[in-house]
Amino acid sequence: MRYLLLVCGEDQAHKAMEADGSFVASCHAWADEMRRRGMLLATGGLRPPGDATTVRVRDDQVLLSDGPFAETKEFIAGFNLVECSDLDEALEVTAKHPAARYGTIEIRPLVPT
Amino acid sequence: MSGAVEAAVTRAFREEWGQIVATLIRVTGDWDLAEECAQDAFAQALQRWPRDGIPRRPGAWLTTTARNRATDRLRREAVGAAKLRQAAMLSVPDEPGDDGAAASGVPDDRLRLMFTCCHPALAFEARVALTLRTLAGLTTAEIARAFLVAEETMSKRLVRAKGKIRDAGIPYRVPPAHLLGERTASVLGVLYLLFNEGYTASGGADLVRQNLTAEAVRLARLLVQLLPDEPEAGGLLALMLLHDARHATRLDAAGELVTLEDQDRARWDAGKIAEGVRLLEAAQRQARPGPYQIQAAIAACHATAPTAADTDWAQIAALYGQLSRLVPSAVVKLNRAVAIGMRDGPAAGLALVEQLQASGELAGYHLLPATRADLLRRLDRRDEAALAYREALELASTDAERRYLTRRLSETTSS
Numbered sequence: 001m002r003y004l005l006l007v008c009g010e011d012q013a014h015k016a017m018e019a020d021g022s023f024v025a026s027c028h029a030w031a032d033e034m035r036r037r038g039m040l041l042a043t044g045g046l047r048p049p050g051d052a053t054t055v056r057v058r059d060d061q062v063l064l065s066d067g068p069f070a071e072t073k074e075f076i077a078g079f080n081l082v083e084c085s086d087l088d089e090a091l092e093v094t095a096k097h098p099a100a101r102y103g104t105i106e107i108r109p110l111v112p113t
Numbered sequence: 114m115s116g117a118v119e120a121a122v123t124r125a126f127r128e129e130w131g132q133i134v135a136t137l138i139r140v141t142g143d144w145d146l147a148e149e150c151a152q153d154a155f156a157q158a159l160q161r162w163p164r165d166g167i168p169r170r171p172g173a174w175l176t177t178t179a180r181n182r183a184t185d186r187l188r189r190e191a192v193g194a195a196k197l198r199q200a201a202m203l204s205v206p207d208e209p210g211d212d213g214a215a216a217s218g219v220p221d222d223r224l225r226l227m228f229t230c231c232h233p234a235l236a237f238e239a240r241v242a243l244t245l246r247t248l249a250g251l252t253t254a255e256i257a258r259a260f261l262v263a264e265e266t267m268s269k270r271l272v273r274a275k276g277k278i279r280d281a282g283i284p285y286r287v288p289p290a291h292l293l294g295e296r297t298a299s300v301l302g303v304l305y306l307l308f309n310e311g312y313t314a315s316g317g318a319d320l321v322r323q324n325l326t327a328e329a330v331r332l333a334r335l336l337v338q339l340l341p342d343e344p345e346a347g348g349l350l351a352l353m354l355l356h357d358a359r360h361a362t363r364l365d366a367a368g369e370l371v372t373l374e375d376q377d378r379a380r381w382d383a384g385k386i387a388e389g390v391r392l393l394e395a396a397q398r399q400a401r402p403g404p405y406q407i408q409a410a411i412a413a414c415h416a417t418a419p420t421a422a423d424t425d426w427a428q429i430a431a432l433y434g435q436l437s438r439l440v441p442s443a444v445v446k447l448n449r450a451v452a453i454g455m456r457d458g459p460a461a462g463l464a465l466v467e468q469l470q471a472s473g474e475l476a477g478y479h480l481l482p483a484t485r486a487d488l489l490r491r492l493d494r495r496d497e498a499a500l501a502y503r504e505a506l507e508l509a510s511t512d513a514e515r516r517y518l519t520r521r522l523s524e525t526t527s528s
Contacts, residue, residue, distance in 0.1 A: 001282040086284040087234055088292065109281045 002041065002110040003090045007078040009103025014077060017102045026098040034082065034093065042081040049075045077103065118162045125171040126155060130250035131335075132172065133179050135222035138247075138285060141183055144275045148247065150186065154179035223248065224287050224339045227332070231300040232283050239274035240303050246271055249328045259310065259322050300336065301349050301405060304329050308353050312360065326360075329353060337392070347396030348406030354389035355412035358382040370517045374421040386416045407436045426455035443474035451484060459491040479508035483518060490525055499525045 009017075017023050034040035049068035056063045068075060078099065084090040087107070094105050130151060137147035154175045168174035230243040238260070245251040251259075257267035277283065288296040311326030333350040340346050362376040393409045411432045418424040433449035446469055454462020466485050475481040486501035502522040509515045 003282075084282075086282040087232075088284055088288070090282070091234070107281075 001084060001086065001090075001112075003082050003084055003087075004108045004110060005080040005082060005090075005094055005097065006076050006106040006108065007080075007097070007099045007103060008074050008076055008106055009099070010073045010075075013103040017077075017099065020102075023098055030097055031080075033096075034080075039082050039084060039093065040080065041083055043079070045078040046076060074104075115163055118159070118167060121162065121167045121171060122155060122158050125158065125175060126250060127331075129172040129175055130155075131223050131226065131248040133176050134247050134250075135226040136176060137179055137183055138226065139222050140180070141187065142279075142285070144247070144278065146183055146186060150179040150182040151175075151250075153182045221339050223335060225285050227300050227336065227339075228287055228296055229278060229283060229285050231296070231303045232278070233296070233299050234281065234283060235274050235277060237303075237306075239270055240299070241306060242267060242270050243274050244303050244332070245307070245325075245328065248332060251328070259325055297340065297343055297345065301345055304333050304336070305349060305352075305405075307332070308356075312356060326353075326357060330357065342399070344396035344399040344401050345403040345405045347392045348403060348409045351389040351393035351396065352405055352409035352412055354385045354392070355409060355416045358385035358389065358416055364513070368513065369520075370513045372517075373415060378420065381416065386413075389413065390417065402435070402439075404436060404440050407432050407439070411436075424455070426452050430456050443469060443472070444478075444480075447475065447481060447484060454488055454491075459488040463488040463492065477508060479505045479510070479514065481505075482508065486518075486521070486525075490521070495525050 031040060031043055034043075052066075052068040054065050054067070054069050080097070082090065082093060084093065087109075090107050094100060094107055097105060099105060133151045133154065134147050137150055138144055141147060157178055158171070158175060162168070226248055227244070230247060231240045235243070242256050242260075245256045245259075246253065253268050253271060254264050256271075257264040260267070278285075287293075307325045308329035311323050311329060330350070330353050333346065333353055336343075336346045337350050358381050359373075359376060361382075362371060362378075362380050365371050389409065390413050393406065393413055396406050396409075411429055414425050414429050414432070430449060430452035433445060433452050437445040437449060447466065450462050450465035450469065453465060463485065466481070466488060469475060470481060470485070482501045483505035486498045486505060489495075489498035489501060499522060502518055502525060506515060506518045506522065509518055
C-alpha cells in the first residue's frame, strides 16, 4: 500500500528543527535507508506557507489567492510518499523519521489505483 | 426438543461466534460480509436443527454454513478476477490444522481478530465497540445501551472503525515479537475497561452493562489460552475473578454500598477466589511482574483474608509501592496511603494523604477527601473529619457514594 507521510508542525517546531545541527543529515540518512529498502517513492521539503498560492476555478474563472489553503498555526513542512506492506510498517518507518521528534507526522493512505 | 435446540444454538453462539467471524474475515478480508454470513448461519441453525437434529460438532457445522454463504455471496457479486479468486479460496476445505490451531503453532484466528480490534491506530472507544461486536457477538443496539449512547452513534463508530481497518491497511494478524508487548497491553486495556464498566453497573436496569463483566472474563480466558507466555493476561484474568468473587456483597439489600471491611465474606465466591489465586500463581511463576499481576496480588490479599482484621496490610502496602513504581499514578499513591494507614496507624496514612493533597494531583477526586475524612475519624478528630466528608460529598458522582458519605458524616457529627 502507498502512504503519504505529511510532516506537520508549527513555527516553534520548525525553528527547533533548524536549530538541530544534525537534523538535515539525519533526514538524509532516513531517506537513504528507505530507498535501500525500496520503500521511498518521493520525498520533499516545502517552502513556508507564505510562499503558497491557492487556485480555484469557478464559472470558468481562475481565481488565485496568496497564502495557504487553511490559515492555521500548523502547516505542512514536507512529505514522503512511501510503499509499505501495511499500516504497521508505515507506523514503524514514520516513528523513525527525525521530524517526528519535533512536529507531527500524519499518515494518509492513498486510494488504490 | 425445541428448548434443547434453542439452548444448543445459544451455547454455540456464545462459544463459536468469535471463531466463525474471525475465520471468515481471514478468508474474505471483508468484515461486514463475515458478520452477515455468521448471522445467517445461526439463523439457518434455528431452522434446520429442530428438523435434522443438533450436529455432533455445532461449531464446524456453523463455520461450513457461514463459509458456503460467503462463497455464494462473493460468486453472485463477483465483478472481477480478485473476487472470484476469493470465492474459490472459500470453497477449499478446512486445512487439517484448523481444529488444533493453537497447538500446531498456527495462530488462532480469534487472536488475530483481538489484536486487530485493539489496534492502537483506532480510537479507544472504537476498539471496545469492535471487540464486543466481532468477538463477543453483541448487537450494535446492545453495545450502544451498554455505553449509554444512541444506537446510530454506535453504528457510525463501528462503520468508521471497520472502514479504517480496511482502507488504512491495518493488518489482520498477531503482531510480530517486537510489537507484541505494546499491542498486548492494548488488548488487556480494552478487556479491563469492559470488566470495570460491567462491575460498576448496578441494579436491574443495568443488566446489559452487568453482562459486560461476563464477556470480559470470557475474552480474558480466551486470551490466557491463546497467549500462554504472557503472564499479564493471566494476571488480568485473576484480577477479574478475584473482584467478581465479591460482586454479590458490594451492595446490601437496599442497594447501599458495603465497604470491604463490612462485606459478608461467607458469601464471597470461593470457587472464583481459588481459580484467581491459582491463575495468579501460574502467572507469577513466569517471573515477569506487571501491573495486572500486582493488582491481582492485592485483590488476593483481600479475598483470602478470613476476616477484615486478618488482612495482610504490610503485604498490600508493599504491593502498592511496587505498583506505583511501575504505574506512576496518584490514585495508586492514595491506595498505598490507605494501606500504610492500616499497617502503621491512621496518623501515618494521614501524613501521606496530606502530602498528596498538597501536590494537587488529585484535585476534584472525591476519594481524596473521603480517605482523609476516614483517617481523621479514626484519629477521633471529628470536626475536621466532618469537614472532609462534606468536601467529599460535593465531589462524589454517584448516589450510592453520596448516601454512604452522608451516613458517615452523620455518624461523625452525632453522639
